[in-house]
Amino acid sequence: xxxxxxxxxxxxxDFEGFKAVNNVSMTIEDGELRVLLGANxxxxxxxxxxxxxxxxxxxxxxxxxDTEITNWEEHKIARAGIGRKFQxxxxxxxxxxxxxxxxxxxxxxxxxxxxxxxxxxQAKAEIDGVLELIxxxxxxxxxxxxxxxxxxxxxxxxxxxxxxPKIILLDEPTAGMTQAETHKTSLIVNxxxxxxxxxxxxxxxxxxxxIAERITVLHLxxxxxxxxxxxxxxxxxxxEAYLGSKGIG
Amino acid sequence: xxxxxxxxxxxxxxFIVLLMVAPLVMDPFWLNRVAKYLVYGMLGIAVALSWGYxxxxxxxxxxxxxxxxxxxxxxxxxxxxxxxxxxxxxxxxDFMLWNAEPGAPTELCCINKGSFLWLPFQNQWFGVAMALIxxxxxxxxxxTIVFRxxxxxxxxxxxxxxxxxxxxxxxxxxxxxxxxxxxxxxxxWFKIAGFEFDPYVVPTYYLVAVSLSIVLVGARxxxxxxxxxxxxxxxxxxxxxxxxxxxxxxxxxxFLVVSAAIAGxxxxxxxxxxxxxxxxxxDLSFSITMVVWAAVGGRASILGACxxxxxxxxxxxxxxxxxxxxxxWKAIIGLIFxxxxxxxxxxxxxxxxxxxxxxxxxxxxxxxxxxxxxxTSQLAE
Numbered sequence: 050x051x052x053x054x055x056x057x058x059x060x061x062x063d064f065e066g067f068k069a070v071n072n073v074s075m076t077i078e079d080g081e082l083r084v085l086l087g088a089n090x091x092x093x094x095x096x097x098x099x100x101x102x103x104x105x106x107x108x109x110x111x112x113x114x115d116t117e118i119t120n121w122e123e124h125k126i127a128r129a130g131i132g133r134k135f136q137x138x139x140x141x142x143x144x145x146x147x148x149x150x151x152x153x154x155x156x157x158x159x160x161x162x163x164x165x166x167x168x169x170x171q172a173k174a175e176i177d178g179v180l181e182l183i184x185x186x187x188x189x190x191x192x193x194x195x196x197x198x199x200x201x202x203x204x205x206x207x208x209x210x211x212x213x214p215k216i217i218l219l220d221e222p223t224a225g226m227t228q229a230e231t232h233k234t235s236l237i238v239n240x241x242x243x244x245x246x247x248x249x250x251x252x253x254x255x256x257x258x259x260i261a262e263r264i265t266v267l268h269l270x271x272x273x274x275x276x277x278x279x280x281x282x283x284x285x286x287x288x289e290a291y292l293g294s295k296g297i298g
Numbered sequence: 299x300x301x302x303x304x305x306x307x308x309x310x311x312x313f314i315v316l317l318m319v320a321p322l323v324m325d326p327f328w329l330n331r332v333a334k335y336l337v338y339g340m341l342g343i344a345v346a347l348s349w350g351y352x353x354x355x356x357x358x359x360x361x362x363x364x365x366x367x368x369x370x371x372x373x374x375x376x377x378x379x380x381x382x383x384x385x386x387x388x389x390x391x392d393f394m395l396w397n398a399e400p401g402a403p404t405e406l407c408c409i410n411k412g413s414f415l416w417l418p419f420q421n422q423w424f425g426v427a428m429a430l431i432x433x434x435x436x437x438x439x440x441x442t443i444v445f446r447x448x449x450x451x452x453x454x455x456x457x458x459x460x461x462x463x464x465x466x467x468x469x470x471x472x473x474x475x476x477x478x479x480x481x482x483x484x485x486x487w488f489k490i491a492g493f494e495f496d497p498y499v500v501p502t503y504y505l506v507a508v509s510l511s512i513v514l515v516g517a518r519x520x521x522x523x524x525x526x527x528x529x530x531x532x533x534x535x536x537x538x539x540x541x542x543x544x545x546x547x548x549x550x551x552x553f554l555v556v557s558a559a560i561a562g563x564x565x566x567x568x569x570x571x572x573x574x575x576x577x578x579x580x581d582l583s584f585s586i587t588m589v590v591w592a593a594v595g596g597r598a599s600i601l602g603a604c605x606x607x608x609x610x611x612x613x614x615x616x617x618x619x620x621x622x623x624x625x626x627w628k629a630i631i632g633l634i635f636x637x638x639x640x641x642x643x644x645x646x647x648x649x650x651x652x653x654x655x656x657x658x659x660x661x662x663x664x665x666x667x668x669x670x671x672x673x674t675s676q677l678a679e
Binding site: 101122124127128132133135139140141142143144148149151153155158159160161164166167168205208212 | 541542
């Protein structure tokens with residue numbers, strides 16, 4: 050039997066009368082890759098904010114496996130096993146690529162536990178592997194501020210891979226990328242499939258086709274439909290609300 | 299060890315050796331002066347730690363310096379001959395006697411309402427301990443409140459700036475206990491195992507020089523620990539660090555406390571070499587001057603900020619005493635600040651790194667590449 054990794058139960062938030070996310074429920078299985086689709090303002094990013102603790106929900110609950118994590122502080126949710134990539138790539142700009150990954154590799158978050166030198170040979174081997182996976186081995190000693198936009202996105206993915214959370218939330222990982230970069234990103238994400246449970250918010254339909262298994266469509270803060278690529282493409286409500294008459298792609 | 303680090307530590311070693319041989323070429327008057335500048339250098343380190351590494355621009359560093367200074371000054375005041383007037387064997391600060399109400403008992407416990415606070419300071423080591431504990435406690439409280447509430451950037455600067463002014467006001471206002479704006483003067487000498495540290499003798503200079511060397515190396519090692527690297531990550535992107543699972547306020551508070559301890563320690567040494575403590579330590583202009591030292595020296599470099607402080611003070615002293623410049627010296631110092639900020643945004647520390655890289659390029663292109671990569675890590679802005 051497949052275990053459920055993430056359970057969202059009637060989750061909602063009320064911004065002074067405006068319900069950005071309203072009574073959303075879904076379950077995501079262990080090892081699944083779930084795509085969240087929806088027009089601008091459908092509540093996709095807000096839903097990620099609610100799961101990861103950036104925004105406090107006003108209704109509903111979130112479970113990571115059997116642990117309720119509703120409205121915990123961000124760093125506690127992160128330690129519980131949820132990693133997040135932001136829409137605007139955020140990395141440690143004044144540190145080298147390797148240093149970025151070293152910071153992510155710290156298993157113990159406490160100040161006093163980290164009053165020692167070096168990150169250990171095991172971490173080094175791990176980081177070398179991650180560098181290879183995200184294709185930044187050559188740039189390992191470069192300052193992150195000087196990476197290209199695409200490389201910065203991959204570095205942030207690398208931070209998540211090093212952090213090694215059970216669930217990875219990706220908010221538009223291909224935003225602003227060229228086609229070639231998008232393709233490379235889909236290879237990285239496909240490589241993570243199975244090892245992590247992944248939730249992706251994405252607009253780029255070519256990318257969605259390359260990675261998607263199950264898709265959940267959000268519309269005006271609510272779940273409109275759920276299914277595989279074919280089902281979603283042919284769902285008349287989805288076409289009306291989001292895809293227009295053109296279909297996916 | 300990388301080439302960059304070897305050169306860095308080499309420069310540290312040279313600096314410390316220079317500190318140690320300075321007494322061979324200086325007379326006691328200059329030695330005392332330089333000791334004061336070394337104390338300022340320690341303040342530069344404190345600023346670099348909080349501003350350069352934690353990204354917290356504290357405009358109230360003088361609060362911690364002043365707290366450290368007053369704590370030790372209270373002990374040294376009680377050790378002063380002026381506190382043992384009229385043949386009494388129990389010390390009472392002279393200003394308390396002058397201002398005592400008629401008929402008040404001439405005892406430290408009860409000469410006025412607040413004088414009992416001075417009782418434990420009869421032990422010099424209590425004063426020394428408090429000179430560290432007090433700034434750390436204040437920093438711990440400020441840090442916990444400010445960083446838990448996720449106050450950042452310019453707002454932290456405004457809060458710290460307001461706090462140092464507030465405390466300065468309280469110290470001036472609490473005249474019966476603190477001697478108000480006169481501060482604490484006519485202090486006794488600091489003693490270790492019977493040895494008295496006269497401010498104008500060589501051992502006092504070494505007390506400061508060795509302290510500075512230890513703080514310098516300690517601070518440098520601290521920013522190289524994992525915690526120091528995580529702190530720099532927090533500086534670059536607080537949110538990213540948070541979502542990697544780090545409890546960000548803990549890191550910010552910890553390093554603010556360390557920076558406060560260094561400033562408090564500096565305050566203590568300053569009192570030992572200058573023989574007074576005054577509310578001017580908590581003047582706004584003094585706290586801002588410290589920031590300028592660090593900016594000139596390079597806030598991203600521990601040693602740079604330290605040398606910046608020493609250099610600026612030495613230059614101001616020399617220039618202001620040169621005939622012809624006596625009037626204009628403030629303008630000259632001001633001009634140096636403006637030029638450095640305009641043309642050397644990474645300060646003298648950044649300039650030194652660039653020069654080392656350029657020289658290395660002459661000899662070995664590979665080493666130069668390595669250095670250039672390391673250089674850019676000195677705060678890209």
